Amino acid sequence: MIQAALQKVLSKYQRAQKHPDFHIGDTIRVHVKIKEGDKERLQAFEGTVISRNNTGLGETITVRKASFGHGVERIFPVNAPVVDHIDLIRTGRVRRAKLYYLRNLKGKAARLRERE
């Protein structure tokens, strides 16, 4: 019963628009709000989801991409207001929950097969 009450109390802090249902290994584009002076614009970060941590409002995802031959990772708090929205670009078939092994691979070896 307490759990139910909890869900209700915290639902107020949930974002109005839900993210698409993405999984580990999927390629997504995260649009982040960036403040420049008094203007606000969106910046996109596209890459593979290699881990999901925590649950509920504190959930974070790690997105990895290769930028000019260098691996770049960014951790996003999924429910934070700075994350404007997330687009699902491509699914990926993987067999584990954390894809840290991708850090040791590059180029062709770092590709993932598409999920059915």
Add this chain to the structure above:
Amino acid sequence: MSPGILGKKIGMTQVFRPDGQVVPVTLVKAGPCVVVQRKTPVTDGYDAIQLGLVEFAKTKNVTKPRQGHFQKAGVDGVRFVRELRLDNGAGDLKTGDRVLVDEFKPNDIVDVIGVSKGRGFTGLVKRHHFKGGPATHGSMFHRAPGSIGASSFPSRVFPGMKMAGHSGVQKVTIRNLEVVEVDAEDNVLMVKGAIPGPNGGYVVVRRAKR
């Protein structure tokens, strides 16, 4: 206005403020409470209310004297009882009055009193935050207490010397926490920061003393 309310710690999470700031919060199931007894200067020598947290309690587990005591307030399910002092002439509460979480509102400042988690018999590093020694490089001093005094004088260990022993299970007061949100429907209070005790532990939420 009640000087405080009793509750049960649910757990911690984090929420986002409208400006994007993240706030660590603890959820407390606060109330409904009932004034079990009203103490007055005339009868008891001081001004206070005795609050009881209303929740399910097996009748056979409530002693007869307590049953009678609670009946005066018209409740039977009370498991957690605490007394809160009232300022001079500040109380319009009577026995049997309900105290609900909507007495609080966001941005109120409260103190939370609870019993800290038990740690059992702990060493000095955990209990008194001693630094300990180096782990490697041939160090033979790791987590030992070190010197506890001089030799033939005074030939004894001074009282109060910090040593290993039982720690935790102490009454702890965390002062000046901000109320982030109040949900009157589900009796849930959201307080900024951590509060003492395990999830499911009983706490007293009191209006901040200073």
